[in-house]
Amino acid sequence: MDATLLFPLPEGMLIEDVQATETSLSLTVRATHPTSCCPFCSQASSSIHSHYQRTLSDASCVGRQVQLSLTVRRFYCRNRVCERKVFTERLPHFVQPWARMTIRLSQHLQAVGLATSSRGGIKLAVRLGMQTSRQTLLRRIMELPDLPEESVLYLGIDDFSLWRGQRFGTILVNLETHHIVDLLADRRAETAATWMQQRPDIMAVSRDRGAEYAKAAADGAPQAINVADRFHVVKNLTEALQLLLARCQEEIKAASQTPEPCQDEQSKQVVSLEEWRPPEPAHVEKARLARRAGRYARYQQVVELQEGGMKPKEIAQRMGIAQRTIRRWLASGTFPEARKRRKRQSSFEVFAPYVLSRWKAGERNGLALWREIKEQGYTGTGRTVYRYLETLKQAEGKRICQPATPRSAFSANTAVWLGCRVIRRAWMRWSKRIWLLFAKPASR
Ligand SMILES: [Zn+2]
Numbered sequence: 001m002d003a004t005l006l007f008p009l010p011e012g013m014l015i016e017d018v019q020a021t022e023t024s025l026s027l028t029v030r031a032t033h034p035t036s037c038c039p040f041c042s043q044a045s046s047s048i049h050s051h052y053q054r055t056l057s058d059a060s061c062v063g064r065q066v067q068l069s070l071t072v073r074r075f076y077c078r079n080r081v082c083e084r085k086v087f088t089e090r091l092p093h094f095v096q097p098w099a100r101m102t103i104r105l106s107q108h109l110q111a112v113g114l115a116t117s118s119r120g121g122i123k124l125a126v127r128l129g130m131q132t133s134r135q136t137l138l139r140r141i142m143e144l145p146d147l148p149e150e151s152v153l154y155l156g157i158d159d160f161s162l163w164r165g166q167r168f169g170t171i172l173v174n175l176e177t178h179h180i181v182d183l184l185a186d187r188r189a190e191t192a193a194t195w196m197q198q199r200p201d202i203m204a205v206s207r208d209r210g211a212e213y214a215k216a217a218a219d220g221a222p223q224a225i226n227v228a229d230r231f232h233v234v235k236n237l238t239e240a241l242q243l244l245l246a247r248c249q250e251e252i253k254a255a256s257q258t259p260e261p262c263q264d265e266q267s268k269q270v271v272s273l274e275e276w277r278p279p280e281p282a283h284v285e286k287a288r289l290a291r292r293a294g295r296y297a298r299y300q301q302v303v304e305l306q307e308g309g310m311k312p313k314e315i316a317q318r319m320g321i322a323q324r325t326i327r328r329w330l331a332s333g334t335f336p337e338a339r340k341r342r343k344r345q346s347s348f349e350v351f352a353p354y355v356l357s358r359w360k361a362g363e364r365n366g367l368a369l370w371r372e373i374k375e376q377g378y379t380g381t382g383r384t385v386y387r388y389l390e391t392l393k394q395a396e397g398k399r400i401c402q403p404a405t406p407r408s409a410f411s412a413n414t415a416v417w418l419g420c421r422v423i424r425r426a427w428m429r430w431s432k433r434i435w436l437l438f439a440k441p442a443s444r
Helices: 103-115 118-127 134-142 189-197 211-220 230-256 264-268 282-307 312-319 323-332 352-360 366-375 382-399 412-439
Strands: 013-020 024-031 048-061 064-076 086-088 154-163 167-174 179-184 204-207 225-228
Touching: 048 103, 103 118, 103 134, 118 134, 154 211, 167 189, 179 189, 189 211, 204 211, 211 225, 230 282, 282 312, 282 323, 312 323, 352 366, 352 382, 366 382
Parallel strands: 024 064, 154 204, 204 225
Antiparallel strands: 013 024, 048 064, 064 086, 154 167, 167 179
């Protein structure tokens, strides 16, 4: 059977021998065309000077690497006015005169390189029976001719890293054709602005929310509308939602926590006079807990950033918190609780020890206690006495063990309410900013 049926070669080439192993095919091939054209004068010649061997890699055959041992010839040029007396045989559609791989293998590698990355491309190429390296893949891609310069109406701009975390360049994309239009060596505003100035037909610039590209767009394409690209909007929104959820998580934890069982002697303790504050209304307590959760989330973020090597000044700029606060938080070493609200002076203070002692003795009647201290000279209303007793009741209730019934306050309804609130707050916060981006093209 003719081997060229399974392994096609250009006309005038003959397969003389095939050696097969599990992973490779070695073909001995000879060029048989009777004439060849001189590359200088293009005159055909049939006068053979000599033969020589070329070793070429070719496109794989059913997953096997293919190696060609190709015998080609040198010809005399018989054109007397031609400078070249001897020339090597040309196989223009099959292999370049200097190449070590065939044109079709080169095209296959180009396709692999364009569809993947250099590292991923190597893995795929090897699997398909094409031995290659990262540099070869990149060279094949770099050999591709540049696309003709096209008009860019909608420009996408962003940075990319040439050396991760160290050196950055700028990538410019035509958002209509999704083609990369250009790559710039840095991400400075001046460079990008100069590039944009050469293209006055840009109508819209889609960019991140950084100051550099905002300046570049304002200087280089003042006529264009600036928009935040979807990636960065979603990224920023995700970060904001995560922060909000982190805050709410504290609330969720606080709401779903079971009161810890306590010791018997603790159950007998009641709150001291110093600690005592009139009980705060439920909505005030809730707001205070939410504020605390927010502070705690911010504190954790500050600690994480510092552990990541960021300086207090940078942390302060990034988080929009005063540098002094950041330094104080970091110096404290633990989460700094907000100071307790100041206790208002009250005429009840003098009578509170007596009420406490009566409470400990078992008196639970507020009216009776109020009457008792009124006889001793207390001029205030019974309301203060009731509030104090309420605090004592709460203090006892908290310390009495009630492990059997964990709080089910954080029900599905609460979760839905919290979710809705998070989304609403995120939307209110971000919709305004997105709108601002559209509304003030020149200044953003
Ligand atoms: Zn010639």
